[in-house]
Amino acid sequence: MSKPRIGISTKVAVHAGPHFVGYRRIYTNDDYVQAVLAGGGIPVVLPLIGDPAVITDMVGNIDGLVLMGGNDVDPALYGEEPQTKLGGISIEQDTFDTALYHAAAAGKKPVLGICRGAQLINVLNGGTLYQDMSYAKFSSIKHNQEDHPRQPIHAITIEKGSRLYDIYGATTRVNSFHHQCIKDVAANFTITARSKDGVPESIEHTGDTFILGIQWHPEMMSQTNTAAQKIFTAFIAATAQRME
């Protein structure tokens, strides 16, 4: 049987110069490609486009979807006005990622959301976010380590019985590059890991379809951390199982 084709979302980089000022490029991070390859999948990089019919066709040609990290989700998608510490948003990006997610979910295709991807999955299913961690009064540890992407910085505690528990066991240490976090978890999802200050670090769909949202960046750790790679391997194995 052929290997699962794993779609990986992309974002726009606008060139600053000195030449080609304002020139647009569409990209994903190599770590996602490498983690999918190492996990036994065929990486398929999905260019950010606007046509919803073509996006649906693109998802028709993949077996599973990775939603990459990136900018903040537009708070209008969860019914809020922007607060002062909201980061940059892109309606173009939200529209693309939303169409990818809905097409994958409609086809019951496994989805792995990383950082922004996890937050977006929560929002698209009716959940909400803290627009900045400072609004989550209970948050007391450093969740943006700023650099050294392969290094873990904080611990997480994982719920027994979750997909993540099967991968890591009860606890592990993860990297952290987020200034927002999940507030209300979406219906049909459950929080399956938290940092020591109680911040949600993963969500999982409670149904049969593999939909996992991870607040940290396992793709950045995957080349030096066996358990981080196992997230991708488990996701791709679930995708292969669904194809049978």
Ligand code: MN
């Ligand atoms: Mn964190």
